[in-house]
Amino acid sequence: MSAAIPRRAPAPPGRVRASGGVGGHVGAPHHYRSRRPTLLVYHTDRRYAELVDVPKRGVDVRIAATPSEAAGAIADAEILFAWKFPPQLYARAGRLAWLQVMGAGVDWALVPELPPSVVITRAPGVFGPWMAEYVIGWCSWVTQRVEEYRQAQRQRRWLDHVLPDRLAGKTMAIVGLGDIGRDIARVARGLGMRVLGVSRRGRPVREAARMYKVGGMARAMAQADFVVLLLPLTTETRGIVGADQLGAMKPTAWLVNIARGAVVNEAALLDVLEHRRIAGAVLDVFDNEPLPPHHPLWRMDNVVVTPHISGPSTPDAIAPVFNDNLSRFLAGRPLRHVVDRRQGY
Structure with a gap:
């Protein structure tokens, strides 16, 4: 991971600071900080996007339900709120700083295509x-x-x-x-x-x-x-x-x-x-x-x-976890539930 940002120095809005389990803090690309960050919500259920608590003048929200839709939106995204995002599209994600997974398991996100600078957070505690x-x-x-x-x-x-x-x-x-x-x-x-x-x-x-x-x-x-x-x-x-x-x-x-x-x-x-x-x-x-x-x-x-239904991810359960981290991201505060890539969770 990149060099750590000292905790005593508050991160400017838009920088991603990891809390819990990861020693380093990863910053968002510099070209992002002069404009509103873009959030891409990737899921077939639009309720995930509808439940995003967007602060006034805080975030531009884009929605994609298919790989083809995501291909046209990921390039501008600093934030990705997703489940099983197509790994081949990470090559287009030049601005991406933070991936919030819509679940507790992150094995699908730990792929070589995802740049190591991207902070991954998961959603424990709801399943x-x-x-x-x-x-x-x-x-x-x-x-x-x-x-x-x-x-x-x-x-x-x-x-x-x-x-x-x-x-x-x-x-x-x-x-x-x-x-x-x-x-x-x-x-x-x-x-x-x-x-x-x-x-x-x-x-x-x-x-x-x-x-x-x-x-x-x-x-x-x-x-x-x-x-x-x-x-x-x-x-x-x-x-x-x-x-x-x-x-x-x-x-x-x-x-x-x-x-x-x-x-x-x-x-x-x-x-x-x-x-x-x-x-x-x-x-x-x-x-x-x-x-x-x-x-x-x-x-x-x-x-x-049974068809992988023992711990279903629902928008009403997952959105509050994301909204908490989104407010932290915009304020430059440490994110919660950060994944340690070395351990895999």
Whole structure:
């Protein structure tokens, strides 16, 4: 990154100062400061642009919903508010100083085409409640034996000899216990579950009975009835959940992946599912999305496939995060939720 701007000296309007997790502060191009900054909002949902809180005489807002529309607008943009912006267009982004991602995951933004001078910020803190409901809902689907009762209903059988189980007393291992993981852990603990956590440093957190470093992932997974994956996708985490980790799981355990599909070795996952070495998996994310129609995961009766909806980004949730940073950007104050490119999140 570029040379740091001393914190004691306020940055002039338009300079990007990174707060939290990044040692350097990146400045906007000098030719920007004599005019109104341009913001490009890139998304098919126009609500993102409508909810931008633009100060009077503060920002010129442009909207693009397709790559062709973005190609004509990115050249003038100092600010980009986007989801999955086409990387080939960064070559035209000569003025770009700041990219605000419409989500918590930033793997799509960490591409060589994006100049290193561009500060990336993400939107954490808004997905935890959504994802906690998703995880607990599907864990309850397992313990309440919903699929068995639904099948019995279709067959008009009164299945009173098959009793449901409870989440209380079960163990959940959360691999990648960050902000979202702690939200999930709090709900799980409230239902009487024991929570184990895995993180890079393995530092103790209040929400987990015990923490493990990444090297101890298999030990945590071996104790769990439900393993929840929440790892960010980085060069270090790609394929990190492999045969050894999956093989350590109980034959009665379920895997819930709400991270990224590529953190799991797909061949190893297919193997344990096909041979029923684990009870099953609830998968919301995949290495290739949409999941191809011919993919074997579609036909497995011990797999639940959902279309990457466990933590939906909505304009009403994301816009306030952007608006807070926009006011900081215009005032020359440090931005929040800055991504450390070296760590990948």
